[in-house]
Amino acid sequence: MPVRRNSHAALIDDLVSANHILCAEGIVDGFGHVSVRDETHPERFLLARSMAPATVTVRDVMTFDLDGEPIDAKGRKAYVERFIHSEIYRARPDVQAVVHSHSPAVIPFGITGTNLRAVSHMGGFLGLSTPIFEIRAAGGPATDMLIRNRTLGAALARSLGASPYALMRGHGSIAVGDSIKQVVYRAIYAEVNARLQMEALRLGPINYLTAEEALGAMRANDAVIDRPWDLWKSKVRKRGRRN
Amino acid sequence: MPVRRNSHAALIDDLVSANHILCAEGIVDGFGHVSVRDETHPERFLLARSMAPATVTVRDVMTFDLDGEPIDAKGRKAYVERFIHSEIYRARPDVQAVVHSHSPAVIPFGITGTNLRAVSHMGGFLGLSTPIFEIRAAGGPATDMLIRNRTLGAALARSLGASPYALMRGHGSIAVGDSIKQVVYRAIYAEVNARLQMEALRLGPINYLTAEEALGAMRANDAVIDRPWDLWKSKVRKRGRRN
Amino acid sequence: MPVRRNSHAALIDDLVSANHILCAEGIVDGFGHVSVRDETHPERFLLARSMAPATVTVRDVMTFDLDGEPIDAKGRKAYVERFIHSEIYRARPDVQAVVHSHSPAVIPFGITGTNLRAVSHMGGFLGLSTPIFEIRAAGGPATDMLIRNRTLGAALARSLGASPYALMRGHGSIAVGDSIKQVVYRAIYAEVNARLQMEALRLGPINYLTAEEALGAMRANDAVIDRPWDLWKSKVRKRGRRN
């Protein structure tokens, strides 16, 4: 179980930073979202109202229950796809934070069924394979591709299984982690790993990380996770001051 | 028929913003243009004078009739290719806004005859295929590639047909929509979709969106179109303040 | 013969702007250079002292004769490769400006012998083929790849022939034009065309511009060359003010 050093206010501050970081690093644009489990009420989670991540402030953070229903809406509109978050938190007690994005480098893997896996130590958390969620299996051939109810959210959570990352065919991806820092790291470095794997596949057969190498690398990177987080945070703060 | 909440001044403001957004998002450079149908005179449309989109101001917006002739030139020079806009507005009463650009990711599809189609829900509006306009069919083997008269404009509009998007071989593309927001969205996400499709084609056969999925996704995205628009607009405003 | 509206001071100002633009647009980095023929002494040309283009000021501009010798060195060090410029001005009386760069998209064409040619109207000036200069033919198998004397410069000018652009194998490229604006346009859009051609070659056989289309497009773009120039200039000015 992760250490929870943050007060609730600090957790919300980190969630706001995560929104800005994910946009600054090219993981989200006008779309995509990041949530965190409420550290004092594990059956709740925090997620911004329906808006572009780059412009989220503390006042935009709402609280939801595990059915995906807002507890404190106060007139604020929720993301249609909040069920991604609620059903993952329900299925995965180990998960403390979730990112959903359309980051571009991973999408070609999902729509061609190519196995996304660790090619470099920074992507060690990906291990030997990444599940791909096919919405047609759960929702039939004529969905609008969105996870707009509990049923689809639960099907996505089943595809994710015990993995840290899953592709959504024709849509995007989800990353999960034991903290906001870790899930932001994973969302960013899954994208980096996908770019490296894509380029390498053009050169020839890849010498992938072994399961042991991937696990070892994941643990080593988790031990220094403050380093990239502090850099990303300082970049969005500077940008904020300049604007 | 689209709701028209904007006064004429607000429409012009949005058109100016669209010019700046399209440059900031890499869809236009020194070339390319965006127009909107005059909401009070449907047989007219608004388009900047011949200049780089990034530097367009309210004072640069001219009004044209459906022959592509300026109504209020006042010494201002019109784009050579204004007939792209006039003939599409003539042929397509449903169209309220048009973007013409040379955005780079879609051009390789046009010059190789590769079918650009929806690979992800953000590009749902592209559906199952995108028409390609071949200027040689209308103008012969020795044009300068530009849509510099009504005849070529009408041929382009025929190629477009009822589609939201068309490629122009060896030149660029056009996007049409029922509002400035929608056409800007389409110009940007056609480019995103093309990059994804290009990368995926290198990995193997693509699991494309079905017609139903594409249509559903298009409607779902249209319902939240203010979200990316507000983000794009805030970005060009910040940039403007900083300079 | 090109119209010469600029006074000598304005010509130098444009040359300084061209240096900054080429860096801002990714054509040059710490290396590369741009020159202009002296409009009052056609047997002379203007070129910055040996330095990074981004930091060139009016005080850094030197005058050279057609042997590549500085006329007003005043202790300033000249580029080793100034003979690129001097020999092209000698061989091509029609040329008023020259850019040498290592811009990345065109280099793969030179080192694989792939024919760089117009795939879109913006690259119309490239026509049906681009010559490739092989320094081994003129300098043997053990040069340092640089055009460091008149002999190599003359060989390069012969490879260029009457073309607007040439590749230098394992090194970079040269663009020539009838004005600073035109040569900057060509340096930038050769790069754009190379990126488009590279991507398209992966999709399948390309429907290239015909000779007539390329020529027509070149003339059409030359007629509006102030438009991209003004945009590029405004961008480097804004950047200058912000720093």
Place this chain on the structure above:
Amino acid sequence: MPVRRNSHAALIDDLVSANHILCAEGIVDGFGHVSVRDETHPERFLLARSMAPATVTVRDVMTFDLDGEPIDAKGRKAYVERFIHSEIYRARPDVQAVVHSHSPAVIPFGITGTNLRAVSHMGGFLGLSTPIFEIRAAGGPATDMLIRNRTLGAALARSLGASPYALMRGHGSIAVGDSIKQVVYRAIYAEVNARLQMEALRLGPINYLTAEEALGAMRANDAVIDRPWDLWKSKVRKRGRRN
């Protein structure tokens, strides 16, 4: 032996600049490091404490001995992988500076066993081949991929041999040089060369630089190494002032 014009303070200033430059040029992100041999104590080297390179200041620079042990820790935490540096300085008396990074373009070469070599004069220092370090050969199939002790550092130094650059399979790369300026140049232009080689390999067989061309080009570039350095330095200074 390289000329040492810098006082110790100037050397530290250059090391801090190198940290910032490598981040600004996309060679390092939150990870990666650069060191320099202590010019007055060749059995020591200078390296920042464990932190993101972009935020390194003079106060963060520590001194290490050739066993990788800090001499002046003062509570500061050292990089886990400092043994990359210590063992290279031990094995290579000619080396005055070392960069370790995960820069993305070279990694696909390492994981596919593709030979990275000079395709353009700017990458001349790469010569005809680049060694690839396989950590499994030294550390077995279950390392965490990091060079976290002297044994692994020594194995890496043996793989490097007399080369200026080496790939680390599934991890990144190292560049070495006779000065901070040279090693930064090499870290940046190895990346540029890798991008060019990758693109060219898709077009067809490459006409590589000969050994003589590569050597000549390396010497020619070393002679003007202040030029890119001054540009990179001015860019990070401007950025610093703006923030």
